[in-house]
Amino acid sequence: MTNEFLKTKKLIFDRWAFSYDWLLPSVFYQAVHKRLLEYVELPERANVLDLGCGTGRLLERLATQYPQLRGTGLDLSSNMLRVARLSNRHHPRLIFIEGKAEALPFGDRQFDAVFNTISFLHYQQPQQVLQEVGRVLAPGGRFYLVDITSNTEKQPLTLSISHQSVKFYSPQQREMLAASAGLVCVNHHYLLGPVLLTILAKPVGEV
Numbered sequence: 001m002t003n004e005f006l007k008t009k010k011l012i013f014d015r016w017a018f019s020y021d022w023l024l025p026s027v028f029y030q031a032v033h034k035r036l037l038e039y040v041e042l043p044e045r046a047n048v049l050d051l052g053c054g055t056g057r058l059l060e061r062l063a064t065q066y067p068q069l070r071g072t073g074l075d076l077s078s079n080m081l082r083v084a085r086l087s088n089r090h091h092p093r094l095i096f097i098e099g100k101a102e103a104l105p106f107g108d109r110q111f112d113a114v115f116n117t118i119s120f121l122h123y124q125q126p127q128q129v130l131q132e133v134g135r136v137l138a139p140g141g142r143f144y145l146v147d148i149t150s151n152t153e154k155q156p157l158t159l160s161i162s163h164q165s166v167k168f169y170s171p172q173q174r175e176m177l178a179a180s181a182g183l184v185c186v187n188h189h190y191l192l193g194p195v196l197l198t199i200l201a202k203p204v205g206e207v
Contacts, residue, residue, distance in 0.1 A: 031192060033117065035191040037062075041142070042112060042113055049111045050116075052074075054075060056073050056088060059094050062115075075096070075098065076098070077098075101129045104135070109139065110138070112141050113142050114137060115146075116145050117146040117147075118146060121147050126167070130181035141202050142202075143183060149169065149195075153172065153173075174200075183201065183202055184200065184203060186201050
C-alpha cells in the first residue's frame with residue numbers, strides 16, 4: 001500500500017514539474033517562503049536540508065540570503081529535481097537528490113536545520129518522518145515545519161484530493177508527534193491564512 005501510494009504521488013508531481021513554477025500553487029508557496037524567512041535563524045555556515053524541495057525555490061532563497069550556506073534538496077519526484085538542477089544558480093553549494101522522507105539517505109547529526117514546506121500533509125508515516133528528521137539534525141538544530149493546520153484536537157483532519165488522502169495537524173498534534181521523536185516545540189507562527197509554521201528543536205545533548 002505504501003509503495004503504491006508513493007508511486008502515485010511521484011507520478012502526480014512528475015507530471016507537474018515542468019510547468020510547476022508557473023502554476024498558482026507555486027506563487028502561493030513563494031509567498032509562504034518569504035514569510036517563513038522572517039523567522040529563520042541559521043549559523044553563518046549552515047548545512048541545511050529541504051524535504052520535499054520541489055523545484056528548489058526555498059533553497060535558492062536561503063542560499064541568496066546566507067552566502068556561505070550549504071543546502072541539500074530531497075524530493076520524491078525526479079522531474080521536480082531535474083528542474084531544480086537546471087535552475088540551480090548556487091552549485092556546488094546546493095545539491096538535489098531523489099529520496100523518501102521516511103528513509104533519509106544521510107548520516108546522523110548532519111544538518112543545522114531541516115525545512116519542510118506544504119509537504120507534511122502528504123506523509124502516510126508522519127512519525128517515521130519526524131524520527132528521521134530528529135536523527136539527521138545536529139543537537140541544537142531546528143526543524144521548520146510549514147503546513148496547513150487544522151483545529152481538530154483528537155485526530156488530524158483527513159481529506160481526499162484527487163483520490164489521494166492528505167492530513168492536516170493542529171498545533172497540539174504537531175507538538176505531540178514531535179515530542180515522541182525527541183523534538184521540542186519552540187514556537188508557532190501563522191504565515192498566510194491557515195498556513196502554520198511550527199519551529200521544533202533537537203535539544204543540546206541529544207545524540
